[in-house]
Every structure is written in C-alpha cells, then in structure tokens.
Amino acid sequence: MKEFATLIIDGKEMKLPVITGTEGEKAIDIRSLRQETGFITYDPGFANTGSCKSKITFMNGEKGVLRYRGIPIEQLAEKSSFVETSYLLINGHLPTQEELTRNSIMLNDQSMVHEDMQIFFQNFPRLSHPMGILSAMVNALRSFYPELITTEEEFQKVFIRMLSKVRTMAAMSYKISRGHKVIYPRADYTYCANFLNMMFDSPVNPYQIDYEIVKALNTFWILHADHEQNCSTSAVKTVGSSRANIYASVSAGIAALWGPLHGGANQAVIEMLTDIHKKGGGIKEVVEKAKNKRSSFRLMGFGHRVYKTYDPRAKIMKKICDKVLPKLKIDDPLLDIAKQLEEVALNDQYFIDKYLYPNVDFYSGILLRAMGIPTNMFPVMFAIGRLPGWIAQWKEHMDDKEQKIVRPRQIYMGKNKISYTPISKRDSSSADTESDD
Numbered sequence: 001m002k003e004f005a006t007l008i009i010d011g012k013e014m015k016l017p018v019i020t021g022t023e024g025e026k027a028i029d030i031r032s033l034r035q036e037t038g039f040i041t042y043d044p045g046f047a048n049t050g051s052c053k054s055k056i057t058f059m060n061g062e063k064g065v066l067r068y069r070g071i072p073i074e075q076l077a078e079k080s081s082f083v084e085t086s087y088l089l090i091n092g093h094l095p096t097q098e099e100l101t102r103n104s105i106m107l108n109d110q111s112m113v114h115e116d117m118q119i120f121f122q123n124f125p126r127l128s129h130p131m132g133i134l135s136a137m138v139n140a141l142r143s144f145y146p147e148l149i150t151t152e153e154e155f156q157k158v159f160i161r162m163l164s165k166v167r168t169m170a171a172m173s174y175k176i177s178r179g180h181k182v183i184y185p186r187a188d189y190t191y192c193a194n195f196l197n198m199m200f201d202s203p204v205n206p207y208q209i210d211y212e213i214v215k216a217l218n219t220f221w222i223l224h225a226d227h228e229q230n231c232s233t234s235a236v237k238t239v240g241s242s243r244a245n246i247y248a249s250v251s252a253g254i255a256a257l258w259g260p261l262h263g264g265a266n267q268a269v270i271e272m273l274t275d276i277h278k279k280g281g282g283i284k285e286v287v288e289k290a291k292n293k294r295s296s297f298r299l300m301g302f303g304h305r306v307y308k309t310y311d312p313r314a315k316i317m318k319k320i321c322d323k324v325l326p327k328l329k330i331d332d333p334l335l336d337i338a339k340q341l342e343e344v345a346l347n348d349q350y351f352i353d354k355y356l357y358p359n360v361d362f363y364s365g366i367l368l369r370a371m372g373i374p375t376n377m378f379p380v381m382f383a384i385g386r387l388p389g390w391i392a393q394w395k396e397h398m399d400d401k402e403q404k405i406v407r408p409r410q411i412y413m414g415k416n417k418i419s420y421t422p423i424s425k426r427d428s429s430s431a432d433t434e435s436d437d
C-alpha cells in the first residue's frame, strides 16, 4: 500500500508520497512541493536531503553499519582485495575467477601513463601539494583520451584506465617531487604491490615487497572505496550532472576530498598528533581547545555527518595498526598518543553529548606512516581508494532517468530592488538606502 506524509501549508493539506528503502529508511518525496505550494525546503549541507536512490552502499550511522552492495565492510576487509572490491562496487556483484583475471589483464594493459604527461608533472613547483597535482592531472587525462562513453564496454575501459593510471600517476608525482627517477609499473605485480614498488623502488635501493604491507594496503583501500553521498562523491555527481566528462568530474571529487574536513583529515590528524608529541604532552589541552567555541580548531579524525557511534572503518583501522606495526617492528609513539587522546575524548561530556567518535581518518595516518607513505601523500591514498566509489556513483547517476542537472534553490535575504546610482551621486550614507519599492 502506498504511504503518504501530510503537510499543512497555509491551512491547505498536501499529501506527499513516502519512499521506503530496502533497509527500511523512509524519505518524503517533495518533488512536487514548489510547484504545488510555492514553498521550497531549507537544508544547509543537505543533512536531511536524499539526492538519489542508490543500490551501491548502505550505511546505518546509529548502529555503525557499512555495506558495499550488501556485503558487510568487516567481511570485505578480511577476505577481499581492493581490485575485487572495486569490481563489486562497479558491477554490483563479486567477480568470478574468469572476470577477475580479465580485469587484472586490463589493469595491467592500462597501467602506463603517456610519456608526454611527465612534462606536466615536472613543471609543477616542487612544494605543490600532491592532491593539487593529482586533480589537475586527472582532468588532463581527458586531453589524452577524448573518446566519449557510449557503451558499457567503453565505460568499463574508462573505469579500469582511471583505476590503473591514477595509481601510477600518484606514485610518479611522489618520485618527481623528490627529484627521483620514475619507476614504471610491472606486469608481474598485483595492484597494491605495484603501487608500493613504484613508490619505493630505486635503482640504488631495490624495494623488497612485504606481503604484510600489501595486505594492509588492500584493506586500507577497501575501507575507503565508497561511502555513499559524501562531499567528494556529491562533487563528482554535481559536475557530472552537467554532462561534463568523467575525468573533469573525478578531478572535482579529488579537489573536494582535499579539504581537512574530508579526506585531508588523515594528514591533519598526524600533524595534530605530531604536535602533541613534540610538545611532550598536552592531550587534555587539545581536547579543551576542540571544545572551545571561540576557536575554529576541531579534534581531527573525530565526528561524522552520518555515524553517531564508532565508525566501523576506524575500528578495523585501529585493529590493523595493532597487528601490523609490531609485525613491521615499528614502535610509533603517535599510536599511543592517539589511543590516549581517544580515551580522553570518549569520556568527555562534550564528545558524549554530540556523539563524536573516531572516524576512519583517526588511525589511518598511523598505518600509512608505518608503510613509509609521506604525510602529504595521505589524502592521495584516500583518493585512490575512493575512485571505485566515485565512478560507480557517477555511473548510477548517469543511468538514473529521475536525475537532473544539480541546481539547488536558495532563500534570497539580500536587498530589495534599488536603482543604479551614478558614481557622482554615490556616498556611503545613501548607497544602501534607496529603494524602488
């Protein structure tokens, strides 16, 4: 039976259809609201607004649940690989052995970056942030691959191209920023092993693949692979909704992810923990500063728009740190500081009242440090992981007949109509007061 919500505006009753998701989430369909009543809704940050119907990722923020295509994140983190999870997100099902093999061959074929692109890389100023470089270079890919996506096969090719080349480009930008020789991808390495080799191999110091690190990197990227309608994914879809090409759309996603409230938080957490370490204490002071409304400082790696409990990804990330660091014989003082900080914050009334818990970024930087990844590359690591999610969501958006160009409304609070004042007649007291109405 169809369900409706009743809205009374100016004494008139309006019945709005209710949409129920497969996990029981309810939404009020307000598409006819403005046309029938002249009213719009007001929802800054779209915290209460569903922008689409999606079959990709399910989150329950109150219970700390995250599933990709129905499969719990805990199972994927334990049993899957990043390449397999990417396939799942894009295609909606786990691949057969044959599909996975075909996928790996395509990833290998697409792994090289056009040599002409190296010139671009080399001309960025040395201190450029790798996220800025990556965003620009992904946009530039369009000039090298101008074909449009008109078939499913072409879409799969573009997806594989992006997944493979962005990883190569990320490692290249690191090598070039250090003034070192670029290391090319190898056909005999898996996706994650290849990335580590491109990052750390050098003619004078051959890199030994450590399969403990490869496994940890797979899990890291699986945990980041999608998170439904987050800021960067919404940026990708917003740009895509104007029918801009997929490279421009993903480039916008990278730019959005760069911010410290989003994917830049993993870098900001390590900077915060390092600062505490350097000062030799001060955990309580940091927590107090985060609570102080006169300061813009926030406890980085804490809080989430959707999760009102412990982020399930943060739980897994913390466990991996506890497992991998001792195996790599790394004793990172920042891990102890993070645990102490978590304990203080979780017992503080401010954080309890606002349901602020560690998010995925709180422990991820510690794992990346243990792998040898430099701090300014942390958001790039997030971006590589989020690629399958961005592309799956972009595709779903393009295929959804109910979608339109993204174009929110506003409530105008500015001046009423006034006349143009010639410059000779302008003075500071009159400029704001004249009105035609």
Ligand code: CMC
Pocket (backbone or CB within 6 Å): 045, 230, 260, 261, 262, 263, 264, 265, 290, 291, 297, 298, 299, 300, 301, 302, 303, 304, 305, 306, 354, 356, 359, 360, 361
């Ligand atoms: N430290 C101190 N106070 C906080 C924090 C924090 N980390 N996060 C939220 N608050 C407070 C905030 O000041 C507000 O207080 P009040 O109601 O008194 O004004 C209240 O909690 C609600 O915060 P909000 O900003 O309205 O919540 P939001 O859903 O808009 O923001 C967030 C979510 C993730 C941007 C925010 O929690 C934050 O800035 N966290 C720190 C940055 C961070 O770790 N980002 C990574 C997010 S997870 C990975 C990803 O998506 O990229």
